[in-house]
Amino acid sequence: MFLTINGLAKAFGDLEVLKDIDLEIEKGKVLSIMGPSGSGKTTLLRCLNALELPDNGVFSFEDGLTLNFDKKISKQDALRLRRKSGMVFQSYNLFPHKTALENVTEGPIIVQKRNKTEVRELAESLLEKVGLKDKINLYPHQLSGGQQQRVGIARALAIEPELMLFDEPTSALDPELIGEVLTVIKDLARENWTMVIVTHEVQFAEQVSDKVLFMDNGYIVEQGPPEEVLKDPKEKRTQQFLQRILNPS
Incomplete structure (x- = not known):
């Protein structure tokens, strides 16, 4: 359990x-x-x-x-x-001034102090996993609600949570x-x-x-x-x- x-x-x-x-x-x-x-x-x-x-x-x-x-x-x-745990919120909670890629890398780099190159590679693979490979350099306002939520999921996965x-x-x-x-x-x-x-x-x-x-x-x-x-x-x-x-x- x-x-x-x-x-x-x-x-x-x-x-x-x-x-x-x-x-x-x-x-x-x-x-x-x-x-x-x-x-x-x-x-x-x-x-x-x-x-x-x-x-x-x-x-x-x-x-x-x-x-x-x-x-x-x-x-x-x-x-x-x-x-x-990694949390996905109903209102996305993305940083508006950061790209999709930067939103995903923020936690692992700033909070967890992980290697920037490795985190970037992980973030790119996670964004590809959620179907946003071609959106990594776009800002939240350039994304649909569904795309923003998928960035939120990739961001939560990036901290490698157990839950x-x-x-x-x-x-x-x-x-x-x-x-x-x-x-x-x-x-x-x-x-x-x-x-x-x-x-x-x-x-x-x-x-x-x-x-x-x-x-x-x-x-x-x-x-x-x-x-x-x-x-x-x-x-x-x-x-x-x-x-x-x-x-x-």
Whole structure:
């Protein structure tokens, strides 16, 4: 098991966003998280990346790293957690004044202090991998939303993370651009990347996921294989949510 989480909780003031979350993330598997707005999906993802620090809970990694958030963790431990994952944001978060290539090389060179020549070669291969070989010298404003998101995926891969995190990677895209991003993520799934994906794309989640998790009001309501959770959900709240998404009126 890549990561086991027990008793994760997170509040912002009086608002409890995550409540007693127990979760296992398997190495080389894809976990998709679904649920209505405000259910805690993005906060859970940000806790995995230490962009938000949990108030309570224990993270146990397969490499022996254990973080107990019932106590205050050190900045060094928060950094160790952050270094394990690459994050792909729904709004791309690219540097507007840097080219696609520079956006991808920034983290490995500036933060990880890796060899510039090696990083550039890696960045070029990653941009080719996501179908942007001919766009490496363009700036974000010269790229479509789908192309910008693919640069974001290449940037996350460039830091060579153990875990890839996607926060609704297609939500800011026009419908005709969604497919090109989902195709890249499907390719990563075939390469056995460990991934956690917050998504509202039911068909995509069904195709790419090893496990689907449904959240509501800060709790995990239901989880299991996609054919169970998405095709034959047991919980009424999951049934209502899927009915609304699949049959909007």
